[in-house]
Amino acid sequence: xxxxxxxxxxxxxxxxxxxxxxxxxxxxxxxxxxxxxxxxxxxxxxxxxxxxxxxxxxxxxxxxxxxxxxxxxxxxxxxxxxxxxxxxxxxxxxxxxxxxxxxxxxxxxxxxxxxxxxxxxxxxxxxxxxxxxxxxxxxxxxxxxxxxxxxxxxxxxxxxxxxxxxxxxxxxxxxxxxxxxxxxxxxxxxxxxxxxxxxxxxxxxxxxxxxxxxxxxxxxxxxxxxxxxxxxxxxxxxxxxxxxxxxxxxxxxxxxxxxxxxxxxxxxxxxxxxxxxxxxxxxxxxxxxxxxxxxxxxxxxxxxxxxxxxxxxxxxxxxxxxxxxxxxxxxxxxxxxxxxxxxxxxxxxxxxxxxxxxxxxxxxxxxxxxxxxxxxxxxxxxxxxxxxxxxxxxxxxxxxxxxxxxxxxxxxxxxxxxxxxxxxxxxxxxxxxxxxxxxxxxxxxxxxxxxxxx
Amino acid sequence: xxxxxxxxxxxxxxxxxxxxxxxxxxxxxxxxxxxxxxxxxxxxxxxxxxxxxxxxxxxxxxxxxxxxxxxxxxxxxxxxxxxxxxxxxxxxxxxxxxxxxxxxxxxxxxxxxxxxxxxxxxxxxxxxxxxxxxxxxxxxxxxxxxxxxxxxxxxxxxxxxxxxxxxxxxxxxxxxxxxxxxxxxxxxxxxxxxxxxxxxxxxxxxxxxxxxxxxxxxxxxxxxxxxxxxxxxxxxxxxxxxxxxxxxxxxxxxxxxxxxxxxxxxxxxxxxxxxxxxxxxxxxxxxxxxxxxxxxxxxxxxxxxxxxxxxxxxxxxxxxxxxxxxxxxxxxxxx
Numbered sequence: 141x142x143x144x145x146x147x148x149x150x151x152x153x154x155x156x157x158x159x160x161x162x163x164x165x166x167x168x169x170x171x172x173x174x175x176x177x178x179x180x181x182x183x184x185x186x187x188x189x190x191x192x193x194x195x196x197x198x199x200x201x202x203x204x205x206x207x208x209x210x211x212x213x214x215x216x217x218x219x220x221x222x223x224x225x226x227x228x229x230x231x232x233x234x235x236x237x238x239x240x241x242x243x244x245x246x247x248x249x250x251x252x253x254x255x256x257x258x259x260x261x262x263x264x265x266x267x268x269x270x271x272x273x274x275x276x277x278x279x280x281x282x283x284x285x286x287x288x289x290x291x292x293x294x295x296x297x298x299x300x301x302x303x304x305x306x307x308x309x310x311x312x313x314x315x316x317x318x319x320x321x322x323x324x325x326x327x328x329x330x331x332x333x334x335x336x337x338x339x340x341x342x343x344x345x346x347x348x349x350x351x352x353x354x355x356x357x358x359x360x361x362x363x364x365x366x367x368x369x370x371x372x373x374x375x376x377x378x379x380x381x382x383x384x385x386x387x388x389x390x391x392x393x394x395x396x397x398x399x400x401x402x403x404x405x406x407x408x409x410x411x412x413x414x415x416x417x418x419x420x421x422x423x424x425x426x427x428x429x430x431x432x433x434x435x436x437x438x439x440x441x442x443x444x445x446x447x448x449x450x451x452x453x454x455x456x457x458x459x460x461x462x463x464x465x466x467x468x469x470x471x472x473x474x475x476x477x478x479x480x481x482x483x484x485x486x487x488x489x490x491x492x493x494x495x496x497x498x499x500x501x502x503x504x505x506x507x508x509x510x511x512x513x514x515x516x517x518x519x520x521x522x523x524x525x526x527x528x529x530x531x532x533x534x535x536x537x538x539x540x541x542x543x544x545x546x547x548x549x550x551x552x553x554x555x556x557x558x559x560x561x562x563x564x565x566x567x568x569x570x571x572x573x574x575x576x577x578x579x580x581x582x583x584x585x586x587x588x589x590x591x592x593x594x
Numbered sequence: 595x596x597x598x599x600x601x602x603x604x605x606x607x608x609x610x611x612x613x614x615x616x617x618x619x620x621x622x623x624x625x626x627x628x629x630x631x632x633x634x635x636x637x638x639x640x641x642x643x644x645x646x647x648x649x650x651x652x653x654x655x656x657x658x659x660x661x662x663x664x665x666x667x668x669x670x671x672x673x674x675x676x677x678x679x680x681x682x683x684x685x686x687x688x689x690x691x692x693x694x695x696x697x698x699x700x701x702x703x704x705x706x707x708x709x710x711x712x713x714x715x716x717x718x719x720x721x722x723x724x725x726x727x728x729x730x731x732x733x734x735x736x737x738x739x740x741x742x743x744x745x746x747x748x749x750x751x752x753x754x755x756x757x758x759x760x761x762x763x764x765x766x767x768x769x770x771x772x773x774x775x776x777x778x779x780x781x782x783x784x785x786x787x788x789x790x791x792x793x794x795x796x797x798x799x800x801x802x803x804x805x806x807x808x809x810x811x812x813x814x815x816x817x818x819x820x821x822x823x824x825x826x827x828x829x830x831x832x833x834x835x836x837x838x839x840x841x842x843x844x845x846x847x848x849x850x851x852x853x854x855x856x857x858x859x860x861x862x863x864x865x866x867x868x869x870x871x872x873x874x875x876x877x878x879x880x881x882x883x884x885x886x887x888x889x890x891x892x893x894x895x896x897x898x899x900x901x902x903x904x905x906x907x908x909x910x911x912x913x914x915x916x917x918x919x920x921x922x923x924x925x926x927x928x929x
Contacts, residue, residue: 154892206653209687213663218682224667229893232668236897239657239664240904247657248908248915250652259918304890404702441864539679549686556690560697567704 161205169273189352222537239280246275288317319378331508333364338505365480389522472511599741619658628764630721647923688727695720729756755794
């Protein structure tokens with residue numbers, strides 16, 4: 141295997157492991173704040189139970205986000221020195237603002253949020269909870285600004301092969317940023333909805349059907365049912381934005397090899413870059429891709445043939461992973477729509493999810509992770525062969541480490557990530573089972589919450 | 595040093611910010627890594643309190659590492675690439691150590707009780723690996739990123755000594771933050787570890803001028819040698835004070851219980867000042883100055899504006915977090 145591919149796999153492994161946890165903490169922070177506010181106003185014991193359970197989940201996820209985030213800050217330099225050398229003048233300030241406005245904020249107030257309830261007033265504790273949620277969201281904002289700029293760069297000039305900022309407003313509000321930010325924040329919301337709903341359903345399954353479980357389940361399922369149509373809309377708008385700025389990515393997502401009108405949606409196919417088609421067996425919905433992307437059944441959609449140079453050099457992303465990543469994401473989204481609406485209907489009609497509904501929620505517990513990762517693979521692999529579209533090819537940014545060194549460090553990372561992921565899921569199950577067994581743990585937050593009027 | 599372009603002041607400001615971040619990191623994460631190392635020496639019953647004494651702080655403490663490496667990355671991108679490429683394997687090991695201890699910290703409280711012993715071991719191992727590799731990288735950096743056999747040996751020595759230094763500051767932290775038998779243990783650990791930490795400082799002080807003629811010239815020429823004499827002399831005085839303060843602790847009472855931690859922090863600061871003086875304005879020793887390595891001045895200006903606004907706030911709420919959790923530590927078990 142060559143060094144570039146190893147470096148890419150290593151970075152992909154790190155960033156995939158990292159994104160799992162912010163995806164949970166971004167929305168879970170706000171969810172906890174809403175629980176906290178409800179406890180403050182009602183003093184309802186059932187919400188306290190949810191808070192106590194979820195704050196542990198938050199702590200577990202947050203720590204993982206911090207340590208894998210530290211890894212990222214090193215890997216920019218160790219694996220991709222060309223990235224900072226070429227676009228460091230733009231990426232640098234954005235990363236610095238993330239650390240200064242978000243990272244410290246969340247880390248400092250997390251301690252107070254987790255352990256400080258009996259040391260500060262309830263108002264300060266609520267404020268700390270807010271600042272942690274705000275910090276995670278600010279962090280997402282800056283990172284998505286930088287990532288979006290790598291997809292749709294503007295507001296800079298190249299001097300001697302190095303990018304220099306000319307317009308920070310244009311850099312921050314680059315064309316794909318609003319869409320990507322909304323899409324990711326909604327993804328985080330959905331991930332948490334299905335995680336909370338799934339774990340609540342597991343408790344329900346194990347016989348814990350008290351008001352605490354039902355309240356958590358209902359608020360998660362209803363919120364999921366409300367967010368998923370918004371997410372489908374946001375995804376559609378993001379796709380149209382991508383069509384405008386990165387048509388090759390959309391062509392790969394659709395498996396559209398030729399620029400033409402009346403393009404179908406390929407539900408199933410086996411895209412091959414050798415034969416440059418989707419294989420002998422395909423399932424297609426006629427005209428649907430043209431309709432979605434151009435709002436006309438005969439609308440012309442750019443195909444992959446536009447991105448092959450005259451000498452045959454391929455200048456579009458690898459098709460199969462983008463094509464399949466997109467189908468996994470959309471398929472998971474559709475399943476989310478079906479399950480959340482079905483269970484909402486059951487909950488409204490009968491007050492209970494029913495065995496089938498609870499089973500579906502359990503299966504969908506980690507669906508947010510699946511859809512989020514698949515979506516990120518679509519957008520990141522879809523940017524190839526560029527690291528920064530039109531500015532910096534991925535290969536030009538890689539460090540020249542010997543293959544054995546890269547292979548060794550990759551093996552170490554993969555091993556530890558596999559172990560940690562298993563342990564994380566094991567701890568989730570353990571916490572859920574413990575909560576279901578009714579052994580309500582004595583939590584460090586008991587103090588302030590037991591006396592909400594304090 | 596007159597031939598350096600000091601009128602171009604932004605890189606100087608940024609290297610100062612980076613230096614402060616490294617120093618804050620070494621003191622703060624130093625004590626919590628040190629507590630992690632000491633868990634192996636403590637009876638199991640005391641471990642929850644030890645972990646509790648760093649629980650509310652460690653996330654924020656490690657953020658200073660992100661700040662320091664982040665500043666290196668954004669302000670001196672070329673140096674970030676050079677240094678971390680040369681230190682690729684130890685840096686990777688350090689990250690794995692930090693990951694291991696960070697997750698063990700949460701898991702030991704949330705995983706089934708039967709697995710707690712495993713996560714305790716992971717917490718110790720991760721803390722030790724992080725401390726050893728940081729010390730190793732410091733040694734290699736001091737020798738100008740040289741990776742010959744002799745340098746590697748020296749790196750291993752500084753690795754062991756920094757780990758001992760971290761364990762030492764962890765011990766004096768525990769001395770101040772705990773009570774009872776754990777506090778007595780902490781005092782006796784501190785009295786032993788101080789000598790290893792001292793060996794490390796002396797080793798680096800001898801090796802860096804020997805390895806680099808430029809460092810030698812900076813310290814051992816006239817009148818610098820007179821002007822600089824206060825640095826080692828004050829260090830020695832603080833060291834003696836520390837020995838005295840530790841001799842009677844904790845029997846001497848709580849009144850001066852923070853003195854050893856304060857003095858240890860002072861020694862860390864003095865050691866850092868000595869290192870900084872040896873290498874400034876080089877960011878890669880002997881090869882790359884801060885002006886050569888700096889990013890575009892307009893980008894640095896943008897960051898500086900943000901830092902000017904946010905750093906005082908960060909300092910304020912970080913101090914607030916320490917104030918909230920002042921006093922003796924208790925176990926922060928979730929269950």
